[in-house]
Every structure is written in structure tokens, then in C-alpha cells.
Amino acid sequence: MNSLFNKTLVLFGLILTISYGSVQAQAVKWDSTYRPANFPKKVAEFKADVKSKSDVVFLGNSITAGTDWAKLLDLPQAKNRGISGDISFGVLERLQDVIDGKPAKIFVLIGINDISRNIPDTVILANYKKIIARIRKGSKKTKIYFNTLLPVNSSFGAFKNHYHKDEHILWLNDEIRKLSAKNVTIIDLYPNFTDNDKHLKAELTKDGLHLIPAGYQVWAEFLKKGGYLN
Structure with missing residues (x-):
């Protein structure tokens, strides 16, 4: 009993x-004020970078930061605005610099670090909507693309705070798909990276969270075939 x-x-x-x-x-x-140690340095670098209305901005955390988007996509105007360890509150804090550049497109992938830090799903979703609203208000011609979160793979044992929280990833991805009603293009990355057990494919990752070049190639091909770069 x-x-x-x-x-x-x-x-x-x-x-x-x-x-x-x-x-x-x-x-x-949970703490909305957390920022990774390199946050100020990266923000300063981004602010100093030359901006153009033809820019295609990739905005996110280490998963976004982990490749050279211009080279990967053969797209010189692609700009990497990923910061390792960043959360959705950090993206909101540095979003104005991106908006001020009035880029042609913004691709957003953020949230897995929020989940690892126990930020409630509803708060993360509210931040997604704030990101969209601020871009819409500050740069009306910018096309917004929101990526679903990638799965993780706990068999690597490297990022324990990120593992075993699949229900949060699934819930947020369902909500991200609904953002299409806000005239946002949804890029459903998740199914392209899952194995039969709904985990991140081992052959596409080095640690169960971050992608290796083969993983970025899957991402790039999906963007190209889907016409998201046109």
C-alpha cells in the first residue's frame, strides 16, 4: 500500500x-537568463558583420552553428547565426540585430537546450510565437522558416540532460507544425533524422545530439529538394 x-x-x-x-x-x-559563455563575443561578431537584404540567416544553437551554411548550400548569402548552448530567450535577446538587416529569409531551429534546462514547453512555444511576431513587425518582407526539433540518441551518453525527454520534443514539434497558420513555412526536419526507434540516426551524429557532415548533407538535400532556398 x-x-x-x-x-x-x-x-x-x-x-x-x-x-x-x-x-x-x-x-x-529553470532560468530564462542563462547565456553561454561565448554569447557576448558571438553577438558582437554578428553585429559587426556586413548585412544585406539578400541574406539568408540560419538562426539557432550549436546544431545550426556546426556547419558553414554558405559552403554547404553553395549559397554565398547564407549567414550562420548559431550560438552553441543558446536557448530561445537568447535568440530573442539578439534577434533585433537580425531583424535590422532585413534579410530575405530566416531559418529558425531552437529549443533543445531549453528542454535540457527544464524550461516549460509552453514557455518555449510562447517564445517561438514572439520570435515570429517580432520578425513580422520589424521586417515585413522577410520570409520565416521554422524547423522542427531534431531527435536525440541517448546511446552515446554524452548529453544526459538532453536525453529521455522525447515527449517534449514531440509536443513542441506538433506545435511548430501548427505555426504554419501564421504564414510561416514549416520545415519538418524530424522525420528525416529518426531511426526505427524514433532516435537520432547514429550514422548522422557524433554524440547523440550534434550532427556530423553526413547529417548536414541530409539537411541540405531536404532544403534543396523542398525548394526552400529558391
């Missing part, structure tokens, strides 16, 4: 510890 009460449940952002009939609520800790 006692075993029924020795459980920890996560519900609506609270950890409910139930023990012998008593209920204790403990808030799940």
Missing part, C-alpha cells in the same frame, strides 16, 4: 512528492 505513495510526479511545472498521504509541491527550476 505504501508503494502507491512513494512516487514523484511532474505536473504543470510542479514536482509533486507524495509520501504516506502527504503532498509536497516543489517548483521545477
Whole structure:
């Protein structure tokens, strides 16, 4: 009988510890102010970079930062605006510099680090909508492309805070797909990277989170075949 009460449940952002009939609520800790150590340096570099209305901006975290988009896509106007470790709040903080450049296109992939830091899914989704609204307001001609989150693969054991949170990835991806109603083009990357167990394909990653060149080639081919770069 006692075993029924020795459980920890996560519900609506609270950890409910139930023990012998008593209920204790403990808030799940998360921090919107976290920024990676190299954040100021990267932001300064981005601000100093020459901007053009023909730019195609790739905005995100280390998964975006991990390749040379101009070379990968044979697209000289492609600009990498990825910062390793960044979260959606960081993207919002540095978004104005991107908007001010009035780029032709912005491709967004952000959220997996938010999940790893226990930022609630609904908060992440609200930030997605803020990103879209701010771009729409500040650069009306810019085309917005939102990527679904990539899966992860826990068999590598390198990023334990990112693993075993598949339900969050799936929920956010479902919500990202609905953003098409906001005149946003959705790029559904997720199915292209999953194995039969719905994990990130081992042959496309070095650590269960980040992509190797073969992974970026899959991404590039999907963008090209889908006509997203035209």
C-alpha cells in the first residue's frame, strides 16, 4: 500500500512528492537568463558583420552553428547565426540585430537546450510565437522558416540532460507544425533524422545530439529538394 505513495510526479511545472498521504509541491527550476559563455563575443561578431537584404540567416544553437551554411548550400548569402548552448530567450535577446538587416529569409531551429534546462514547453512555444511576431513587425518582407526539433540518441551518453525527454520534443514539434497558420513555412526536419526507434540516426551524429557532415548533407538535400532556398 505504501508503494502507491512513494512516487514523484511532474505536473504543470510542479514536482509533486507524495509520501504516506502527504503532498509536497516543489517548483521545477529553470532560468530564462542563462547565456553561454561565448554569447557576448558571438553577438558582437554578428553585429559587426556586413548585412544585406539578400541574406539568408540560419538562426539557432550549436546544431545550426556546426556547419558553414554558405559552403554547404553553395549559397554565398547564407549567414550562420548559431550560438552553441543558446536557448530561445537568447535568440530573442539578439534577434533585433537580425531583424535590422532585413534579410530575405530566416531559418529558425531552437529549443533543445531549453528542454535540457527544464524550461516549460509552453514557455518555449510562447517564445517561438514572439520570435515570429517580432520578425513580422520589424521586417515585413522577410520570409520565416521554422524547423522542427531534431531527435536525440541517448546511446552515446554524452548529453544526459538532453536525453529521455522525447515527449517534449514531440509536443513542441506538433506545435511548430501548427505555426504554419501564421504564414510561416514549416520545415519538418524530424522525420528525416529518426531511426526505427524514433532516435537520432547514429550514422548522422557524433554524440547523440550534434550532427556530423553526413547529417548536414541530409539537411541540405531536404532544403534543396523542398525548394526552400529558391
